[in-house]
Amino acid sequence: MMVAMMTSKNSYQFNYKRPFYPVIKRLGSTVFHANKKRAYVVGIFSMLLSGFLVGCQSTPTNDLITGTPYQTSTQPNDNRKLDQQEIARVRTTLAAQYIRKNELDAAQRQLEKAFAADSRHAPAYDMMGVLLQQEGSRLNLEKADQYFKKAIALDKDFDQAHNNYGVYLSQMKRYKEAAEQFEIAGAALGYEGRIGALENLGRTYLQLNDHPAAAKAFLRALDGNRNSIIAHIELVDLLLEQQRIEQAQRLYDETLILVQGQGASPRLLLQGIKLAAAQKNIKTRQQLAQQLLSAYPLSDEAKQLKTWLNNPEAPWK
Numbered sequence: 001m002m003v004a005m006m007t008s009k010n011s012y013q014f015n016y017k018r019p020f021y022p023v024i025k026r027l028g029s030t031v032f033h034a035n036k037k038r039a040y041v042v043g044i045f046s047m048l049l050s051g052f053l054v055g056c057q058s059t060p061t062n063d064l065i066t067g068t069p070y071q072t073s074t075q076p077n078d079n080r081k082l083d084q085q086e087i088a089r090v091r092t093t094l095a096a097q098y099i100r101k102n103e104l105d106a107a108q109r110q111l112e113k114a115f116a117a118d119s120r121h122a123p124a125y126d127m128m129g130v131l132l133q134q135e136g137s138r139l140n141l142e143k144a145d146q147y148f149k150k151a152i153a154l155d156k157d158f159d160q161a162h163n164n165y166g167v168y169l170s171q172m173k174r175y176k177e178a179a180e181q182f183e184i185a186g187a188a189l190g191y192e193g194r195i196g197a198l199e200n201l202g203r204t205y206l207q208l209n210d211h212p213a214a215a216k217a218f219l220r221a222l223d224g225n226r227n228s229i230i231a232h233i234e235l236v237d238l239l240l241e242q243q244r245i246e247q248a249q250r251l252y253d254e255t256l257i258l259v260q261g262q263g264a265s266p267r268l269l270l271q272g273i274k275l276a277a278a279q280k281n282i283k284t285r286q287q288l289a290q291q292l293l294s295a296y297p298l299s300d301e302a303k304q305l306k307t308w309l310n311n312p313e314a315p316w317k
Contacts, residue, residue, distance in 0.1 A: 088118035095127050099134060107131050126151035126161040133168050144168055159184070159191040163200065170204055179204045186220065195221050199230045211238055229258050236271050245278045266292060266301035273305060274316060 091114035098107035108131060114124040129147035132140040148165035151158055166181035182204060185197035202217035215238045221231040232255040239248035252271055259268070269292040276285035289305055296302050308316060 084117045085121065088114040088121040088124060091117065092121065092124045092127050095124075095131070099127070099131055102134075104131060104135055120154055122151045122154035122158050122161065125154065126158065126164055129161075129168065130164055133171065141172070145172075157188075159188040159197075160193060162188075163193055163197045166197070166200055166204070170200070170207070173207075175204050175207045179208070186217070195225045195228055198224065199228060199234075202231070202234055206234070211241070214238065227258055229255065232258065233267065233271075240271070240274055240278070243278075245275065249275050249279075264291070266296040266299040269296075270301040270305060277312075 091110045095107040095110035095114065098104070098110060107127075111124055111128050111131065114121055118124075125147045129144045129151065132144035132147065145168070148161060148168055151161040152165065155161070162181045163185040166178045166185065169175070169178035169181060179201060182197050182201035185191060186194055186201050188194055188197075191197070198217050198221040202214045202221065205211070205214035205217060215235065218228075218231040218235045218238070221228045222235070225231075232251050236248050236252050236255065239245075239251065248271075252268075252275055255268065256264075259265075264272075269288050272288045273285050273292065276282075276288060289309070292299075292305060293302055304316065308314065
């Protein structure tokens with residue numbers, strides 16, 4: 001059952017969610033959505049950088065009376081500090097844009113400049129963890145762990161960092177630790193990625209073979225967003241496993257409405273076949289089986305179906 005639920009390679013098999021939009025909103029920018037907005041952010045950055053350079057120009061001088069070195073400045077120190085923080089935010093935002101385009105070297109350069117501007121900017125550390133994880137080499141995966149930890153240490157309420165760290169831990173198969181991070185993000189009311197974190201939490205519990213905890217997490221996701229396709233699909237399998245056919249059928253029907261127009265995936269077709277078989281609906285079962293074997297003959301779901309057809313009395317695997 002775990003193979004069917006966690007390894008199916010089709011359009012409705014979801015990876016752990018690491019949405020960028022909450023990160024970008026937190027950074028105060030929306031550069032991912034249009035070239036005009038990108039130009040706007042770059043323009044803002046240029047103005048900030050220009051203002052920073054002008055405001056921080058200084059000339060070392062000696063006070064002729066006291067002999068104490070002093071510096072002249074056109075900006076108060078507090079304003080200069082705010083400029084540094086803003087530069088770090090913009091640099092991190094640009095790095096996120098480069099990561100989305102898989103321009104990892106450019107993203108690295110932006111993050112180094114963010115650290116130079118503000119060494120305590122938590123989102124920059126989180127984004128560096130994402131960057132190193134995306135690059136994927138053994139050395140960089142090891143480094144990523146420390147960057148995620150640093151981001152959370154700097155801001156324990158940084159919900160996106162908890163979710164991102166959970167995604168990383170899941171990739172490293174450290175599922176118990178991942179569940180702890182997803183639980184934190186999933187309990188953060190007001191966090192825009194909360195539903196995704198709960199979906200991630202449910203999948204992590206499936207990896208731990210704790211199906212009751214997984215079901216609870218998916219139900220929490222549905223409570224927050226009734227349109228969660230991931231929660232629907234996973235709960236249908238869990239309900240089928242428990243032989244709660246009527247409830248599984250209702251959720252399955254809702255799922256078909258949610259994915260209307262996107263085409264039926266192998267996983268959805270197999271779920272429909274299981275439901276039809278459980279309700280002795282031979283016609284529907286045959287129609288869906290033919291559709292699955294014809295459209296996705298090499299899928300894992302098609303292999304499961306063929307195994308079951310050879311021995312209908314055996315349980316599904």
